[in-house]
Amino acid sequence: MSIGITTYGVYIPRYRIRVEEIARVWGDDPNDIKKGLGVFEKSVPDRDEDTATIAVEAARSALQRSGLAGVDIGAIYVGSESHPYAVKPTATIVAEAIRATPELMAADYEFACKAGTAALQTCLGLVAADYIKYGMAIGADTAQGAPADALEYTAAAGGAAYVVGKSHVIAEIEDTYSFTTDTFDFWRRQGQQYPKHGGRFTGEPGYFKHVLAGARGLLHKTRSKPEDFDFAVFHQPNGKFPRKVASTLGFSQQQVKQGLVVEKLGNAYSGSSLIGLASVLDVAEPGSRIFMTSFGSGAGSDSFTFRVTEEIGKIQDKAPSVAELLAAPIYLDYAIYAKHKNKIVL
Amino acid sequence: MNVPRFCREIPSRYNLIGTKCENCDTYYFPPRRVCITCRRKGVIREYQFEGSGKVVTHTTIYSAPENFSKMTPYVLAIVELDEGPKLTAQIVCDPSEVKIGMRVKSVFRKLGEEGPDGVIYYGTKFIPA
Numbered sequence: 001m002s003i004g005i006t007t008y009g010v011y012i013p014r015y016r017i018r019v020e021e022i023a024r025v026w027g028d029d030p031n032d033i034k035k036g037l038g039v040f041e042k043s044v045p046d047r048d049e050d051t052a053t054i055a056v057e058a059a060r061s062a063l064q065r066s067g068l069a070g071v072d073i074g075a076i077y078v079g080s081e082s083h084p085y086a087v088k089p090t091a092t093i094v095a096e097a098i099r100a101t102p103e104l105m106a107a108d109y110e111f112a113c114k115a116g117t118a119a120l121q122t123c124l125g126l127v128a129a130d131y132i133k134y135g136m137a138i139g140a141d142t143a144q145g146a147p148a149d150a151l152e153y154t155a156a157a158g159g160a161a162y163v164v165g166k167s168h169v170i171a172e173i174e175d176t177y178s179f180t181t182d183t184f185d186f187w188r189r190q191g192q193q194y195p196k197h198g199g200r201f202t203g204e205p206g207y208f209k210h211v212l213a214g215a216r217g218l219l220h221k222t223r224s225k226p227e228d229f230d231f232a233v234f235h236q237p238n239g240k241f242p243r244k245v246a247s248t249l250g251f252s253q254q255q256v257k258q259g260l261v262v263e264k265l266g267n268a269y270s271g272s273s274l275i276g277l278a279s280v281l282d283v284a285e286p287g288s289r290i291f292m293t294s295f296g297s298g299a300g301s302d303s304f305t306f307r308v309t310e311e312i313g314k315i316q317d318k319a320p321s322v323a324e325l326l327a328a329p330i331y332l333d334y335a336i337y338a339k340h341k342n343k344i345v346l
Numbered sequence: 347m348n349v350p351r352f353c354r355e356i357p358s359r360y361n362l363i364g365t366k367c368e369n370c371d372t373y374y375f376p377p378r379r380v381c382i383t384c385r386r387k388g389v390i391r392e393y394q395f396e397g398s399g400k401v402v403t404h405t406t407i408y409s410a411p412e413n414f415s416k417m418t419p420y421v422l423a424i425v426e427l428d429e430g431p432k433l434t435a436q437i438v439c440d441p442s443e444v445k446i447g448m449r450v451k452s453v454f455r456k457l458g459e460e461g462p463d464g465v466i467y468y469g470t471k472f473i474p475a
């Protein structure tokens with residue numbers, strides 16, 4: 001019996017800020033930034049949105065797409081690096097808001113930008129072992145970049161929820177592989193508002209080392225080649241890194257294009273690769289094969305291969321697509337943006 | 347608002363859980379355990395509202411209590427749910443955008459927080475549909 005994704009849902013806040021507007025405030029050349037980062041605008045949460053509200057909206061969208069009810073969900077794991085509480089789970093808020101309580105397993109995950117894919121692996125294991133029928137994995141973040149830091153151009157908000165199960169599978173999870181080392185590329189100490197990172201535009205020794213090793217590890221494990229896949233999704237802290245790893249690994253830019261959402265979304269951290277995967281599922285056809293590698297600083301990567309089933313057509317248009325969620329945004333100026341992101345301490 | 351009271355009200359705040367009298371098809375929000383029309387003959391069941399409705403009347407809040415001060419200005423409205431009940435809720439939109447009769451749908455948002463170290467309150471607001 002196959003096991004895999006039975007439904008998915010995405011949430012992206014309606015607000016955006018353009019690279020030009022941030023560059024204007026800090027006196028940077030917007031064309032340099034856009035060329036350097038491959039990002040044109042990024043999503044901004046509303047003043048009353050946080051990781052919990054984004055996770056809830058993504059979870060509700062996933063249920064709406066499938067016809068599953070909250071009581072069907074036996075586990076909820078929420079991956080984020082911006083959980084609203086330091087102590088008090090986001091997963092319980094989501095569980096209550098989709099009426100999945102009280103008979104379920106729940107916990108929050110943290111692993112920088114790959115906590116959502118770690119949650120996906122946990123659900124895969126629990127469903128495979130028949131402990132639960134359906135498990136929900138969520139990656140959601142409202143990422144913070146310090147004012148005038150390079151991260152401010154990309155740190156965005158958004159989330160995606162995936163339900164793993166054995167029936168009504170829309171994309172079979174064929175295999176998964178992780179690559180983990182103890183690396184100091186990016187961190188935030190308890191109680192600090194903004195993260196620190198070891199270098200501006202380099203992806204070494206974090207991103208490239210772990211994404212390349214993880215992707216190669218899964219290709220080797222599954223005895224497959226890049227050309228065996230229709231789509232490839234990589235964690236996208238900017239527009240350049242995923243394109244570069246794709247070409248280093250031998251994937252074409254055509255394979256990467258549909259899953260590359262960073263240009264208009266920014267880096268939604270734990271939501272990043274999972275929203276990219278949703279963008280692929282929005283258009284995938286039965287038989288399509290998808291390769292995905294997430295990345296989390298600190299550092300590690302989770303790779304997956306998926307095979308899309310005949311079931312996909314039944315649910316694709318039952319909830320908003322990533323393209324729809326990215327369309328018709330409301331643009332903010334820097335002052336209002338600062339208020340949205342709580343950068344002004346009153 | 348205090349924490350225990352908020353916890354008791356979570357089902358209705360998060361998911362618009364009310365009740366319905368099966369005897370006379372009347373919907374109640376907040377939930378009622380006794381139908382005011384049928385009294386003892388009433389058959390009360392839990393009901394989750396769809397979350398669609400329209401604005402009956404509205405006002406814009408420019409000066410709010412401390413726990414809501416970061417949200418100003420915001421639009422407060424009486425929303426009539428499609429099933430009938432009316433409730434007071436925040437409409438997430440620009441104050442110039444809200445109109446009487448405007449269709450709205452429910453969303454999950456932060457309602458407020460008790461300072462930097464207190465509880466964060468979540469619940470239902472509405473956005474233009």
Ligand SMILES: [Zn+2]
Nearest residue numbers: 367370381384
């Ligand atoms: Zn009655």
